[in-house]
Amino acid sequence: MQSQGALLVVSLYMVAVAFGESDSTWNYIRSDAMFGPSAWGMNFPECALDRNSPIDIVTEDAVRQEAQRWTLTGWDSPTTWTVYDKNYTMEFGLNAAGSIRTSGGDLGNYDMIQFHFHWGSSNTAGGEHTLNGAEFPLEVHFVHKRSDFATIGAAVESEEDDALAAVGFFFTIQAEDNVELNTMLAGVNAARNTGTFETSGFNLNALDDFTGDAINGNFYRYYGGLTTPGCNQIVKWTVFETPIGISAAQMTTLRSGTPNSYGTEYYRPVQAVGSRLVVLYDTNYQPFRRGGRRRPNRGGRRNRNRNRNRNGRRNRFNRNRFNRNRFNRNRFNRNRFNRNRFGQ
Structure with missing residues (x-):
């Protein structure tokens, strides 16, 4: 079992604490056999276990269920964040703890902590999960702790498989700018133009404007882990099927950070699903009769x-x-x- 100190170091990336910018124990450089993704399992044992993330989500292999209604407290209100440029991601940490809560969707009750992005060097790949083998240029993760934990540290230390919840959305390239992303991109630029690579008190519009119609669509659920070292297997994952639009110009803005030791492909390759169950929550679900036959006319x-x-x-x-x-x-x-x- 990892020590409490090691667990807290692992969790810092996930809880919007400014730490790890100079971390040299891991990176995203595929050719680096000592610290790149292929070596994470040697340096961080949980990165080599059987419930790692991300995964390739295969629709025909998923078990279908009827989609459950979401209860998104605070998603429809402007909120204040601290924005961090962490070289390998842009992270927005929620200033008012507990002001945004995500429940319903057969998830449970979770408090949002932060959200961050994963992207690559081109518009052909960069999102962490894939859908039926298809790659996306960008993926956002809204990270939560289970509401019955007092702190994110307590959630991580519990080592329970649903201590954290991550809600992910894909992005796809569209011709025109997505105006709902402009405020978020302004926060990215603001953090990069400070000497400390962070800016506090940044106001964002409602998150449900950010996610658009994607949050009303189908979504997938499985149990996995953090997608950065030490890959703690304590995450209940939700990945929405419908992507959010973003223009190529907006992607260029997101990529415009300074070169750094983490590489240029800021996403982990997909991991084996193994024997894990992936559930598709289908908004058009129709119940089947016993034996798998649809109810006849x-x-x-x-x-x-x-x-x-x-x-x-x-x-x-x-x-x-x-x-x-x-x-x-x-x-x-x-x-x-x-x-x-x-x-x-």
């Missing part, structure tokens, strides 16, 4: 049976009464009958 089936039976009986009646050779042969054509009556 009773009226249609009844009408088809009625027509089939009526026509079938009529055919059998006609055949038996008038067309069968046995009937005609016995009554009128049998030689014995003719011979007995007229031939002797």
